[in-house]
Amino acid sequence: MRQQPQSRAARDAKLDAIQEQLTKSVAALVSGDDWRRALEFAARFRSRSFNNTMLIHVQHYAAYEAGRVPDPVPTYVAGFKQWLSLNRQVMKGQSGYAILAPVTGRYATKTPENPESWRRLGRGEKPQWGEVVRSRLVGLRPAHVWDISQTDGDPVPERPLPTLLQGQAPVGLWDGLAARVQACGFTLKQVPDAASIYGANGITDYLTREVSVRTDMDAAAQVKTLAHELLTAPTGVP
Incomplete structure (x- = not known):
């Protein structure tokens, strides 16, 4: 019974340390380019919160600088039991990355x-x-994850990647969607590539009231992206 308060104190101390590390990592983003790189990185790990993505990023880069991982950017991150379920084990000497688990x-x-x-x-x-x-x-607890480069074992099946639509779009569809955007008080922008909009195919900015779509895609993909921005926004562009 006496050990329970100590365990709670130890957990709270770990949470405080993780929160401090998170605060420092966010404070280190001092320029627009830093934020852009952070957002592009976070976009690759959409299943995790932005806070945990930042924690993983800063700890993995520290492991890279220490020579414990071969690349500066993590690729596939999972918990200890998840790696075991994939018939992979964490290699000796590899420390996990502390994150905040709900x-x-x-x-x-x-x-x-x-x-x-x-x-x-x-x-x-x-x-x-x-x-x-x-x-x-009801709270948070400290947890740990490891990048695939910190494990060995069976190969991990590659995840299927989305592919862009190819070919022409139905006649008049782009113009109709564009008119709907403009009728709702938004400006439609056509940008040259994904790098211009943080690695996305299209984005809606509610502060500037702009809808942006990249133009280095076939017409069918551009129309699909514009329709996506209209239909999947939290409150809808309309």
């Missing part, structure tokens, strides 16, 4: 419209009849 709790209520009625379920506790159950973020 801690969730289960909450139940019979009146979900009442915010005060939710109660947290204990471990293994089942909800009562008629109760609605939802998970909520």
